[in-house]
Amino acid sequence: MKLSTTTVGSIRSNKRFLAIIVAMALGLMFTVFSMVPLSTCHGTIRTVNSAQALSSDASQQMSFANLNHLTASASARDNKEHVLILTPLKNAVPYLDRYFELVDRLTYPKHLISLAFLVSDTTDETVDELQRHARELQSRWSNRYHSIRIFEKDFKFELTEEERHKYELQPKRRSFMARSRNYLLTAALTEEISWVLWLDVDVVDYPETILEDLQSVDEDIVVPNCLLQRGDGAFWGYDKNNWQETPESLEKQKDLPEDFVLLEGYYEFLTGRYLMVDMPTHNPPLTKVPLDGVGATFTLVKAQVHREGANFPSYPFQHQVETEGFAKMAKAMGFSVYGLPSYIIEHIFNG
Known part of the structure; x- marks a missing residue:
């Protein structure tokens, strides 16, 4: 052609x-x-x-955050201060529906709240259930959370229900709990966070305004009084890790070996401390008292406390480990630790 x-x-x-x-x-x-x-x-x-x-990724790796302007104040909501809620978990499926119901009921703005979980050594569907709840919350058109993150880290530490509360096993058990909290804290604490709330998954009732209420106290660490929810309406203390030292308790500690761990609520060694669950509850809810030890059923912490190095010792620190050791460490660093005996929250009866 x-x-x-x-x-x-x-x-x-x-x-x-x-x-x-x-x-x-x-x-x-x-x-x-x-x-x-x-x-x-x-x-x-x-x-x-x-x-x-x-x-493109390389250009995005450069960032700048001025922590000088980060505040944790009594007017946290007005100042748009971010709150990070941290919850370590194991075999938690039975509690998750109520946990998320209560968190979602909080009056603090959702876009200023981040949630993070560490799941350890679980044998049930905790991770799947967490993911389901997270998808439901974050798929909403409005009132979405700043972030929801789930981490998993196994420590290969197992106890039966019968062994879980044995006196002689508590130091080791709480040492692993401390490690779990520290993993979660270091993985989840980001630069915008002003407050850290440690919240147990099996707390079953607290006021909707609790974040604003505890923030208004304006202390470095503050805890409400966690009592036991019982079907008969009886008034029983639950979180016995919130306490004050007394002259008697300090005298008992003088001759103890450095690695001796003190535990509350066990007849094997009575510490002589004044527990917050035994304090009067008829005062105004925000009446505060100084504490030397805290639990973590509902513990609000200014993020600065953690950023400056106060964490959960997995080793004996002034005869304490985990949350009580954290309180001792924070006080040694000059931070304030307070409790609210008349501000009541409730823990499930699971014993």
């Missing part, structure tokens, strides 16, 4: 145009590859897309 002169010229023009396009594409590829290392910790870059993605 014989081509006309016009057709031949058109083909030649198209070839020149395609050659220019190919040259430009090759030049772009060369430029991108020359700006990005050919290998990273993730392996060798093999495509232009991966090179461009890496280049």
Whole structure:
């Protein structure tokens, strides 16, 4: 077939145009590859897309946060201060519906609340249930949380229900609980957080305004009085880790070995401390008393306390581990620790 002169010229023009396009594409590829290392910790870059993605990621790795302007104040809501709610979990499925119901009932703005969980050594569907709740909350058109994150870390530590509260096993058990809290804290504490709330999954009732109420006390660490919810309406204390030292308790500690861990609520060694669950509850709810030890059923902490190094010792610190050791450590660093004996929250009866 014989081509006309016009057709031949058109083909030649198209070839020149395609050659220019190919040259430009090759030049772009060369430029991108020359700006990005050919290998990273993730392996060798093999495509232009991966090179461009890496280049974009690299530019986003630069950030700046001025922590000088971070506040944790009595007017937290007005100042738009972020709260991080932290909950360590194990075999928690029976409690999650009520847990999320109560959290979602809080009057504090949801966009200023982040949730984070650490699941350890669980044998049930805790992770799946957490993911289901998170999807439901974050798929809403409004009132979504700032973030919800789930972490999993196993410690290979198992106790039967019969062994769980044995006196002689408590130091080791609480040492692992301390490690769990520290993992969760270091994984979840981000730069926008002003307050950290440690919340047990099996707390079953507290006021909707509790965050604003506890923030208004304006102390570094503050805890309400956690009592036991019973079907007969009896008034029983639950969280016995909130306490004050007394002259008697301090005298008992003088001759103890450094690695001796004191425990509350056990007849094997009576400490002589004044427990918050034994204090009067008829005063105004925000009446505060100084404490030397705290639990973590519902413990509000100014994030600065954790950022400056107060965590949960997994070793004996002034004869305490975990939450009580945290309170001792915080006080040694000069932070304030207070309790509210007349501000009542309720823990499930599961014993």
